[in-house]
Amino acid sequence: MKGIYMMGGYPDIETFCDEFIFSQDCGLDFVEIGLPFNDPVADGPVISEAGEKVIASGVKIDEILQCVRQNKKTGIYAMTYSNIIYNYPLEKFSESFKDILNGVIIADLPNRYHHFFKDKGFEIPIIPFATLDTNVDDLKNMLYGQDFIYFVGLKGVTGAKAKIGDLAAVEKVTQIRQCTGCKVVFGFGIKTARDAEKVLEFADGFVIGTEVVKRQSDPAEFKKYVAELGSVSAQ
Amino acid sequence: MEKGFYGEYGGQFVAETLMPALNELEYCFEKIEKNKQFNGKLSHYLCSYAGRPTPVYYAENISSKYKLSLYLKREDLLHTGAHKINNTIGQALMALEMGKKRIIAETGAGQHGVATATACALFNLECEIYMGKTDALRQKVNVEKMKMLGAKVNIVDKGSMTLKDAVSSCLKDWVANVDNTHYLLGSALGPHPFPRIVGHFQSVIGREARDFFEEKKALPSAVVACVGGGSNAIGIFKGFLDTNTELIGVEAGGLSNATGAHAMRFGAGKRGIFQGTHSYVIQKENGQISPVHSISAGLDYPGVGPEHSYLFDTGRVDYDYCRDGDAVFAFYELTHLEGIIPALESSHALGYVLKNCEKFREKTVLVNLSGRGDKDLDIIREYNGGSLV
Ligand SMILES: Cc1ncc(COP(=O)(O)O)c(C=O)c1O
Numbered sequence: 001m002k003g004i005y006m007m008g009g010y011p012d013i014e015t016f017c018d019e020f021i022f023s024q025d026c027g028l029d030f031v032e033i034g035l036p037f038n039d040p041v042a043d044g045p046v047i048s049e050a051g052e053k054v055i056a057s058g059v060k061i062d063e064i065l066q067c068v069r070q071n072k073k074t075g076i077y078a079m080t081y082s083n084i085i086y087n088y089p090l091e092k093f094s095e096s097f098k099d100i101l102n103g104v105i106i107a108d109l110p111n112r113y114h115h116f117f118k119d120k121g122f123e124i125p126i127i128p129f130a131t132l133d134t135n136v137d138d139l140k141n142m143l144y145g146q147d148f149i150y151f152v153g154l155k156g157v158t159g160a161k162a163k164i165g166d167l168a169a170v171e172k173v174t175q176i177r178q179c180t181g182c183k184v185v186f187g188f189g190i191k192t193a194r195d196a197e198k199v200l201e202f203a204d205g206f207v208i209g210t211e212v213v214k215r216q217s218d219p220a221e222f223k224k225y226v227a228e229l230g231s232v233s234a235q
Numbered sequence: 236m237e238k239g240f241y242g243e244y245g246g247q248f249v250a251e252t253l254m255p256a257l258n259e260l261e262y263c264f265e266k267i268e269k270n271k272q273f274n275g276k277l278s279h280y281l282c283s284y285a286g287r288p289t290p291v292y293y294a295e296n297i298s299s300k301y302k303l304s305l306y307l308k309r310e311d312l313l314h315t316g317a318h319k320i321n322n323t324i325g326q327a328l329m330a331l332e333m334g335k336k337r338i339i340a341e342t343g344a345g346q347h348g349v350a351t352a353t354a355c356a357l358f359n360l361e362c363e364i365y366m367g368k369t370d371a372l373r374q375k376v377n378v379e380k381m382k383m384l385g386a387k388v389n390i391v392d393k394g395s396m397t398l399k400d401a402v403s404s405c406l407k408d409w410v411a412n413v414d415n416t417h418y419l420l421g422s423a424l425g426p427h428p429f430p431r432i433v434g435h436f437q438s439v440i441g442r443e444a445r446d447f448f449e450e451k452k453a454l455p456s457a458v459v460a461c462v463g464g465g466s467n468a469i470g471i472f473k474g475f476l477d478t479n480t481e482l483i484g485v486e487a488g489g490l491s492n493a494t495g496a497h498a499m500r501f502g503a504g505k506r507g508i509f510q511g512t513h514s515y516v517i518q519k520e521n522g523q524i525s526p527v528h529s530i531s532a533g534l535d536y537p538g539v540g541p542e543h544s545y546l547f548d549t550g551r552v553d554y555d556y557c558r559d560g561d562a563v564f565a566f567y568e569l570t571h572l573e574g575i576i577p578a579l580e581s582s583h584a585l586g587y588v589l590k591n592c593e594k595f596r597e598k599t600v601l602v603n604l605s606g607r608g609d610k611d612l613d614i615i616r617e618y619n620g621g622s623l624v
Contacts, residue, residue, distance in 0.1 A: 038523045039399065039509065041406040042250050048393070055523055082248050082508035087522035108508070110251045116513075129251035155252050156411035 001148065001185055001205025002196070002232060003030040004212045005079060007050040008064035010034075011217040012057065017067040019222050023074070026223075027230030030075030030147075032105060032207060033068060035061050037081040042107035044159025046210045061088070062096075069100045075147060077127065079105040082117075091121045102147055103127045111142045131155075132172050136179045148183040149176060151203065153190070159210040162189025170202045177204065193228045200234035239427030240513075241545035247426040248508045249406065256413045261428040263333050268435065273328065280324045284357070285314045287321075287439065291447040291601070296572040301592040304599040306455065307575070308444050308471060310606060317578060317606030318440060318467045319350035319421060325436035327354035330417040337361040337412065340419040341405045343370055343398035343463065344533035344580065345377025346606055347421030352384035354419075362386040365404040367396040370532045373614050395526050398463075398536045402510050422464025423540035426511030430540050434469045441474020444601060457481040457595065460603035461583040462554065463533045465540035467605035472552060481553070484543060485587040487529030488556030494519075498527040500539040501547050501554035507538075514541040530559035530614060531579035533606075561586035563618055566608060578606030579614060 004023060009016050023031050036051030043051070061084070068076055078101050085093045085106065103125040109117065114126045128142040130151045139149065151173055153162040162169075173184050183204035190196055190208050199206040208229060215222040239245050247257055267273040281287040289312050294305040310318040323340075330338060338360050342348030348364040355362035364386050371378050371390050381388050394400040402425070409418040423433040448454045458475050460468035462484040472482050489497030497503065500515040507516030509524060517525045517537040529535040546552040557565075562579055565586035570576050577585060581604045588600055608615075616623050 038394065039403055041403050041510070042410070060521070083516070083518070083524075084522045086508050087505075087518065087520075107250060108248045108511070110247060110249060110254050112254070113246055113248065116246060131252050133255045134251075152250075152252055155413060157407050160411070 001029040001183060002229060003028060003032060003185065003205060003207040004226060004229060005032040005034060005207055005209035006216060007034040007036065007047060007054060007213050009054040009057065009059035010050045010213065011053065013059050013063055013067070015219060016064070016216070017071070019216060019219055020067055021071045022223050023226055024071055025073065026227045028074055028226070029205065030077060030102070032077045032079040032209070033064060035064065035078055035080035035084050037084050040081065042157055044157040044210060047158050047213050050213050050216065065097055065100065072100055075102045076100060077103045077105050079107070081107055082109050085117070085122070090117060094121060094123045098124050105150055111139070114142065130172070130176055130184070132168055134172070134176070136176055139176065140180055143180060143182055146182070148185045148205065149180065151176070151184050151186045153186050153188040158188060160189055161191060164190065164195045164198045165202070173203050193232050196229060196232045197234065200232065241542045242548060244512070244514050244541035244544040245427055245430060246513050247511060248513065249426045249511045250410050252410050253413065256409070257426055257428065259333060260432070263329055264428050264432050267329060267332060273332070277325055277328055281321065281439065285320045285324060286312060288443045289313060291444060294573050297568065300572065301589060303592060303595045303597065305588065306599065306601045307604040308440060308601060309604055310440060310467065311575070311577060311581070311604050315346070315350045315353050316609070317346040317350065318437060318470065319347040320353065321439055321470070322421065322433050322436040322466060323347070323350040323354040323419060326417070326419045326432065327358050327360060330360060330419070331358060333417065335415060335417040337363070337416040338419050339363045339365065339405050339408050339416055340421055341398065341401035342366050342421065343401065343535060344531065344578070345370065345374035345381070345610060346533065346578070348386070348388070349377050349380045349384070351419050351421070352381040352386035355386065356384045363389060363408070365389045365391055365401040365408070367398060367400050368392045369396040370398065370401070374532055374610055375613065377610050397532065399510070399524065406510065422466040423469045423542060424464040424510065424512065424538065430512070430542055433466050434473065434542060437466045437470025438473040440467065440470040440603065441472060444471055445474035453599070454478050454480050455601040456598040457483055458601045458603070459483045459485060459584045459588055461485045461534060461580045461605065462539060462543060463536055463580060465543045467603050469540060469542055471603040472546070476551065482551065483587070484552055484554045485584045486554060486556045487531060487534035487583060488558040489528040489530070490559055495526040496528050497556070498529045498535055498537065499556050500537070502556055504537070509538045512538070512541045514544040515539055515547070530562060530618060531583065531611070533578070533580040534583060555587060557583040557586040557590065561590050563615065565589050566611070566615065575604070576608040577604055578608045579611045581605045582608070
């Protein structure tokens, strides 16, 4: 599963939409759409600043997801923070977007608290996280048919660099795949197509964020880079 | 009640990568909370180093002028000048228990930063403080103190450059350095178990105050405290929750009710999830966090500790506000009439009482004087257009 993260509505809604359309036809399996929040505690400077710009420009979630709705061909996951969904409000977010979102990835909603959303009527699958410290039995109890488990490849915020192929991470990912039977996508810290190839040697997929967002303000660069990621395959 | 929640408020809304650190912290807290040896050590430092117990002072001149009986819980007399040291000594001792050698902390007014740097100097811990640029400019003396005490001070120039952004920076630092670092959070805020830990270490304020009034065989009619994140307030309230004493938390009313001009979470916020906890939050309709304002750097925060949200909903505590101007007025009243220069944060609690003195006529009111005001002279000077007197 090859995926990218794009900041929704960045650098402006037209450019975003044009680039999103491109992303749907270049060999990628899924795209995560960032819905910006102005206290992005899991994000490094690149994604934080892109998000601030979208918020300042006044682009709304509905406009971002309208473009997604009209052009979706791959899997689509919204990636955001709890408060954005909680105050949409939650039930309405679920109702409005469950037909186009294959899942949500909520940076500040750890696995233990999925029920806080689900108990309030949230029906979109919440992608669980795994880390080097994850207890696999606990993780198993979190699964109810989500498309994949998101393995957080480093301790830190988005934009830092992970050591790809680090033995402990490879072993953990392997253990999770075996014990859960669920696909594992590796995110956080991947920079290049070469990194992505390496990830595919031990995980079911990868997702690249910061390096993609950096290029969103330059469509030609974006398309070149994303096409390259779309053609990555395991060696 | 679900663990880590106060009613529906609280929880741990953080990155999955922080969960092991929160679990470790909870485990440590449960071990030390009632541990004789730990509490012996804590009380040794609180008494012989920080200056506990603090007195309850009957403010005779204000009382006669305003026709009420005003008592002050003198947290301003503690070492470093505010209640913050109760928590920093407690958590620094916990960091030693957990074997964490590096401490990070946010600070707004700088009082928590100074109290953290102080505890780190005492216990030989490495210390890094995050402080918003706006706050660093308005609380310069505290920045100098932290540096002298050996802390590295990181100035945060993101977002509103105040307490909110300092907390965000700490959470980001913590997630990257969680193995050797303890985040010494300064208020009853953030993800579980922080609200519980900070509330616990500050509850000494309420215990001492309760003992004072028990001895007099007459509890106060009201206890009033300012509410930034909520630690001094929860600390003093905990001594009176099981009584009929009226409890009042005072938020920063700022300049007006306009968005961005105040920090009234209960007055103008709604439920949200912010910096690790489900609580009342000042936010826009679309869930973005709103800008806030207060003349006092310690009350200038869009969120509030989850236990306060619970006490608000249940009605056990009333939350009201005090405007910038009324706080400054109270700052001068206490200075002139009692010879006590209060922190601007604490001046909000006092300002509320003076403004509403009719309501408290002939009644006994206890105000938590959470800190002293030397740090605020620059702000007051600027507010007055250049002079202090
Ligand atoms: C003297 C003083 N009082 C009150 C506060 C507000 O914090 P809290 O609500 O946690 O007591 C601060 C915060 O910096 C402070 O320095």
